[in-house]
Amino acid sequence: MIIGALVLFFILMFFLFVFIFKKVINKNISSAVSHLDKINQDYLKKQEEAEKKLEEAERIYQEKVSQAKEEALSLREEILKQTEREKEEIINKAKEQAKEIISQAEKTRRMLITEIEQRISKEAVKKAGQLLGEALSENIRKIIHNNLVKEFIEGLSKKIGSLDIPQDLSEVKVRSSFELTSEEKDSFIRIFQKISSQEAEVVFEKDSKLIAGVIVALGSLIIDGSLQFKIRERIKELEGE
DSSP: OHHHHHHHHHHHHHHHHHHHHHHHHHHHHHHHHHHHHHHHHHHHHHHHHHHHHHHHHHHHHHHHHHHHHHHHHHHHHHHHHHHHHHHHHHHHHHHHHHHHHHHHHHHHHHHHHHHHHHHHHHHHHHHHHHHHHHHSOHHHHHHHHHHHHHHHHHHHHHHGGGSOOOTTOOEEEEEESSOOOHHHHHHHHHHHHHHOSSOOEEEEEEOGGGOSEEEEEETTEEEEEEHHHHHHHHHHHHHHO
């Protein structure tokens, strides 16, 4: 009877122990499952956040790449524009330099032409004077000379006051192709006395190379009344027409 009661007690205790153990196990399992579920939720949340961050990073990366491409294109366009501007500047500068070179060459050409023409003109006048001196008889040259001297004295008398004559004039030289008459010399002396603050010495010289006419030297001021000068002036008038 006691043994049966003990067996029953142990059986009951065993089932009670099993029940309690099952309860504890279930509770622990439930707690573990709950904990695992929470961990899983946290993991999913973190995974979602990580994916969002990854998407954001990818978006930012794409934006940076796109911005870098735009900046590269913009920089390329700017470099091309700058290169084009520099190219145009170089071309324009080269054109300006070419124009300047052409202009200088043209000036040089005109100067050379003018110089050549002047030389030709001088040589032509000189040659014409020589030919006239050889072709004209002395009587004809004398007649031309007298007319030129008369014309020269009349003109000099009228314009002498407007000439820029040196203040320290002490000597006047009169060169003529023929010997001047006493009347002609006196006319020159009277004219020069009007302009000289002090009595200047008048020196008369004969120079047959002049062919006809006179040349007066008032210090550095030269007044030409020779036949050669008349020929030069006439050539200039013809060239200007």
